[in-house]
Amino acid sequence: MKRPGTAALSMGRIRILPDQVANKIAAGEVVERPASVVKELLENSLDAGAMEVRVEVESGGRRLIRIVDDGCGMLRDDALLAFERHATSKLRDVKDLLSIATLGFRGEALPSIASVSRLLLETRSEDEATGTRIEIAGGKMLRCEETAVGRGTSITVRDLFYNVPARRKFLRTEPTELAHIASLVTHYSLAHPNKTFVLTSGASELLNVTPVASLEERVYQVFGGDVLDELVEIGVREKELLLAAAPPGEPEDAPLRVFRLTGFFSRPQVQKANRNSVYIFVNGRLIRDRLLMHALSAAYHNLMPPAAYPFALLFLECDAEEVDVNVHPSKTEVRFRHGSFVHDFVRDTIRERLMESRPAPAFAATPRIATSPGSVQPAARLPYSEFSQMLENEAPAGASLAPEEPAAAPALEQPSAEAESPLPGFALRPAAGPAPRLDFTAPPLEIAPGTAPSGKLHRTLDSHGEFPPEAIPPPETSLSVLSELRPLGQIHNSFIIAAGRDGLWIIDQHVAHERILFEQVMKQRAAGRVEMQRLLMPLIVQLTPDQQIDYARIADELHASGFETEPFGNRTIAVKAAPAAVGASDLERILFEILEIAEGEMRGASLDDLRRNICASIACRAAIKVNTPLDAGKMEWLLRALAATDCPMSCPHGRPIALHYSTREILKAFHRI
Numbered sequence: 001m002k003r004p005g006t007a008a009l010s011m012g013r014i015r016i017l018p019d020q021v022a023n024k025i026a027a028g029e030v031v032e033r034p035a036s037v038v039k040e041l042l043e044n045s046l047d048a049g050a051m052e053v054r055v056e057v058e059s060g061g062r063r064l065i066r067i068v069d070d071g072c073g074m075l076r077d078d079a080l081l082a083f084e085r086h087a088t089s090k091l092r093d094v095k096d097l098l099s100i101a102t103l104g105f106r107g108e109a110l111p112s113i114a115s116v117s118r119l120l121l122e123t124r125s126e127d128e129a130t131g132t133r134i135e136i137a138g139g140k141m142l143r144c145e146e147t148a149v150g151r152g153t154s155i156t157v158r159d160l161f162y163n164v165p166a167r168r169k170f171l172r173t174e175p176t177e178l179a180h181i182a183s184l185v186t187h188y189s190l191a192h193p194n195k196t197f198v199l200t201s202g203a204s205e206l207l208n209v210t211p212v213a214s215l216e217e218r219v220y221q222v223f224g225g226d227v228l229d230e231l232v233e234i235g236v237r238e239k240e241l242l243l244a245a246a247p248p249g250e251p252e253d254a255p256l257r258v259f260r261l262t263g264f265f266s267r268p269q270v271q272k273a274n275r276n277s278v279y280i281f282v283n284g285r286l287i288r289d290r291l292l293m294h295a296l297s298a299a300y301h302n303l304m305p306p307a308a309y310p311f312a313l314l315f316l317e318c319d320a321e322e323v324d325v326n327v328h329p330s331k332t333e334v335r336f337r338h339g340s341f342v343h344d345f346v347r348d349t350i351r352e353r354l355m356e357s358r359p360a361p362a363f364a365a366t367p368r369i370a371t372s373p374g375s376v377q378p379a380a381r382l383p384y385s386e387f388s389q390m391l392e393n394e395a396p397a398g399a400s401l402a403p404e405e406p407a408a409a410p411a412l413e414q415p416s417a418e419a420e421s422p423l424p425g426f427a428l429r430p431a432a433g434p435a436p437r438l439d440f441t442a443p444p445l446e447i448a449p450g451t452a453p454s455g456k457l458h459r460t461l462d463s464h465g466e467f468p469p470e471a472i473p474p475p476e477t478s479l480s481v482l483s484e485l486r487p488l489g490q491i492h493n494s495f496i497i498a499a500g501r502d503g504l505w506i507i508d509q510h511v512a513h514e515r516i517l518f519e520q521v522m523k524q525r526a527a528g529r530v531e532m533q534r535l536l537m538p539l540i541v542q543l544t545p546d547q548q549i550d551y552a553r554i555a556d557e558l559h560a561s562g563f564e565t566e567p568f569g570n571r572t573i574a575v576k577a578a579p580a581a582v583g584a585s586d587l588e589r590i591l592f593e594i595l596e597i598a599e600g601e602m603r604g605a606s607l608d609d610l611r612r613n614i615c616a617s618i619a620c621r622a623a624i625k626v627n628t629p630l631d632a633g634k635m636e637w638l639l640r641a642l643a644a645t646d647c648p649m650s651c652p653h654g655r656p657i658a659l660h661y662s663t664r665e666i667l668k669a670f671h672r673i
């Protein structure tokens with residue numbers, strides 16, 4: 001009887017596959033979908049030094065993808081060579097692999113794409129008077145001739161996968177494929193603010209950005225002022241990697257290993273349900289990387305709920321030798337030589353900036369309208385899908401995942417309010433009508449953070465009393481003003497109303513106190529002396545078998561956090577002392593809560609995370625409850641103590657602590673400006 005599998009074996013002889021077949025196989029990895037074609041061609045244009053890249057697609061890229069650039073172009077001979085397997089101008093020998101400075105290097109993209117489509121290349125290098133026109137279908141060269149074209153390269157890819165029906169079947173709907181393309185081009189436009197990017201789909205223009213001087217201006221162009229207002233700029237942060245000793249083979253005076261992080265990230269109040277708004281670039285390359293993603297989440301630890309994600313636009317720059325980009329054919333994964341250094345550098349930098357800027361959330365008097373369609377590029381409303389989908393597939397258990405298919409389609413042609421609100425869940429300012437459409441062909445705008453243009457000031461001069469314009473304080477976006485606030489009273493015995501230099505503040509008394517206690521307990525814990533109180537009678541707590549296991553695992557940590565416990569018979573423990581902040585009546589509940597944390601999300605987590613969570617539980621249980629009347633002295637104390645914390649923006653579980661209604665917003669709401 002013939003066993004399955006032996007048929008192939010008995011076919012015997014090994015042979016080298018013809019290039020055409022090899023290219024088609026490579027295409028399986030490199031060209032997964034239309035967006036991968038766009039990615040490869042766009043990267044080639046950028047590598048060619050293009051200052052302007054125009055991308056045109058039809059039917060989500062299935063029928064047509066055309067990329068036109070004004071880069072260096074190709075000489076006729078090179079144009080022919082470019083379609084040979086492993087033909088590249090970017091790499092000469094194996095040594096070069098260690099220091100890749102271009103986006104491409106494998107020489108696989110063009111032959112792969114050409115093997116699964118009908119491709120037309122038109123290109124001219126500065127050094128040749130006439131251009132070259134090459135037509136290829138399914139990997140077969142049909143024509144190569146001279147042509148009159150301007151400098152640069154234009155590549156048209158029609159009927160993608162026309163000769164690979166199996167692949168065609170795996171394509172998603174046209175709007176989905178288009179969303180992938182749009183998010184890709186958008187992201188590259190963010191990485192190159194000094195270049196022009198245009199993306200059109202049929203007759204509609206999805207992205208059109210002209211060169212600007214800074215990343216901030218590009219963010220403004222792409223996402224609009226409302227998003228920019230909610231972001232904190234990192235500035236330029238650098239850290240040098242100190243190597244203990246020069247590794248063997250490396251000269252003693254090895255080059256400095258400096259890592260540089262720039263970009264933007266959102267205030268903790270901006271909470272997204274998935275990673276669609278996290279864009280990470282390493283040396284100008286858009287990548288997906290679990291290490292950096294984890295570093296970002298870690299930066300927001302105890303500032304944001306664990307299942308929420310920020311908006312982030314991070315650019316990490318480092319020595320090419322510090323990062324291996326040759327990990328995957330589509331070049332979207334990297335491997336760092338000193339991973340934990342990179343992780344900690346990114347985490348600490350973002351966290352430090354977050355603490356320094358103490359960003360204050362504003363709140364809206366009326367629900368916020370969707371971002372004004374006029375000022376946001378349609379493509380920017382699309383999810384960051386290509387990479388996020390892959391990431392989501394490999395997300396650790398317990399992380400909350402986005403629905404698989406992003407609801408991107410309707411946003412393309414008809415911006416719907418729901419699809420385009422880029423920062424859901426938190427309304428920012430009173431509705432003020434659409435922001436003016438800005439003309440970006442004009443000289444670049446100077447935009448200071450937090451003061452992005454949102455409409456001209458029209459002061460109405462009528463008989464309702466003058467409000468001298470000088471009296472409008474500059475918008476206060478930092479929580480460093482908390483210590484100057486004057487408490488006016490409480491609402492619902494739960495929220496403190498306070499007047500400040502710039503407007504009105506509302507502070508949630510419970511979470512404010514929680515933050516104060518959390519930092520206090522963390523500090524005591526770090527110093528190894530948590531204030532404890534001895535119980536008159538030990539508290540006996542019965543555990544389930546599961547809890548028993550978790551208890552054994554975290555007993556030391558519990559003890560260090562102020563819980564003196566010891567085993568007391570079968571699956572029972574006796575609690576003899578507890579942190580001073582915890583009331584006896586809360587003790588059992590808090591212990592179970594800690595065990596639950598230890599068992600749930602934290603099983604694989606670090607000790608540091610566990611410690612933070614224990615401290616957070618203690619703080620939460622011990623904090624002033626809502627529905628508690630406070631006298632003026634208590635309120636004042638609370639505000640001062642909050643101002644003195646490292647992070648007065650959010651409670652250890654990630655909820656906002658203080659809301660700010662600026663004088664400007666108050667004036668606007670009263671139609672005084």
Ligand code: ADP
Binds near residue numbers: 073
């Ligand atoms: P890689 O980018 O890995 O080198 P590709 O198959 O993407 O491989 O491209 C092959 C070569 O074709 C490149 O190395 C480059 O020399 C040339 N090339 C491709 N696209 C362009 C372009 N838009 N402008 C100029 N040269 C290009």
Ligand code: MG
Binds near residue numbers: 040107
């Ligand atoms: Mg390439």
